[in-house]
Amino acid sequence: MSDSDLPGTVLTPAEEGAQAASGPRSMVLNMGPQHPSTHGVLRLLLELDGEMVVSCRPDIGYLHTGIEKEFEVKHYQQGVTLTDRVDYLAPLSMNLGYCLAVEKLLGLEIPGQAQWMRVMLTELTRLNSHLVWLGTHAMDVGAMSVFLYCFREREDILRIFEMFSGQRMMTSYFRIGGLALEPPRGWHQRVKKFIDVFPSRVDEYEDLLTNNRIWIGRTRGIGVISLEDMLDLGVTGPMLRAAGLKIDTRKDAPYTSYEKFDFEVPTRTESDVFARYQVRVEEMRQSARIVTQAMEGMPAGPWKADAPHVVLPDREKMKTQMEALIYHFKIVTEGFRVPEGEVYQVIESPRGELGFYVVSDGTAKPYRVHMRTPSFGNLQATGRMVEGSLIADVIASIGSMDFVLGDTDR
């Protein structure tokens, strides 16, 4: 297979036309879809005048999997496993958004322990996601060692996930009606051991970067975009907060008992790559606070809802009680019916506003599931952000958006 057989590696006639029209001084550069700094398969068509970017057109879809179609042939509970694979750096946030949407349709009441456990693990997911972002972003900009430190802590988080769910990444730990499994024995010590040292680790990253002249030189005043442009272009999450807008779904429309936790929403006003870095670092500290509160105040009691037609019975009951066995058989073979209706559940994923639009027609399979993913909205602002900047800053700018291509293309 030659290079020219790979999609996106040669310019199409229309793109060549754009090159010819752009005049003798400029050239069209094809960045991606296999460029290492895109962390996935994003293709940027850059029109350059010397080293200046005249225009930038993102081309996405290389990771399109048709997951929204797949939902329509799965039972509701099976759909949870699909959500992991959309934003693979924040699987538990995806699980949570989907479960909350379906639970809203079902009118299920989720017990306290399950809710707090969800908060704790979703915040660990936020840490996990921000650590990957910080490590890879720093590496793109030229600071290799930060990556190693970040991945050291990420490994601890993944081991915690493995302890809970048996999986490091594709956890599927939240299920419609509560959790997949009883929280394992000894989770408290394990999480405590991690969260007690974590704030000092954040200090370490800051020591390496915040006053680092090269880091400042590559990030301050770079990738600036106005708040109005971002709102108009569909940007959400840390990027808006780095432009001074105090917006966070956890505060504005609390879900899963976030209203019971004490945390700040960090903001900056510069709206550049450095401000986004500061916002996310502060978010890590705040997430650590939430994890500590959740861990210390974890309510006792059941970890799944009292809804035998939705939630699988305990193994012991299934083997000793006829009724439980029947429910088990019915849920596994034909799923459960969800009342007709539609909901749009929004949560704050590490990347911004994550919305699940679930439409039910009263059967055991969703009629339609649409995911409003933050990466898709954020990526639309790429052109606006990098036009007029240097080509070297394109990498710093797109790194500061923290997109995941699985989340973009679905």
Added chain:
Amino acid sequence: MAAAVAAFDADAVTGGNDAHDELTLEIAPAKIASICGFLKYDQGFVRLSTVTAVDRYPAEPRFEVVYHLHSIQRNERVRLKCRVRGEDPVIESVTSVWRSANWYEREVFDLFGIRFTNHPDLRRIMLPDDWEGHPLRKDYPVTGSRV
């Protein structure tokens, strides 16, 4: 909210409900751009959260184009819904109101085959340009190979 929209244009709202505490307004397709403009500039819905569609095949009108709007100032969300017929589905674009509609509508065009008039760049976004069919339509198979 619903009253404000009705006061702005009485013919535009054809139905609605607030099931699950979420306000849904059904809008006549021809009025969508003007209603969106009113909601953005008069009612503070500065954000378009998403645009998507639902295929009600074989019922007619076949498609529902669904808009989720968000007002930061009022901390409110609203869902707008337009019903579009199945044969040559077409609706006016809202890109003139929010630039973010550009990609959202391209996605709906790509996966449902609904055309948006006055859209600046209506091309497929997820699938290759030479792809046949629109996968999220209900009459498009989930598995199988092309013969």
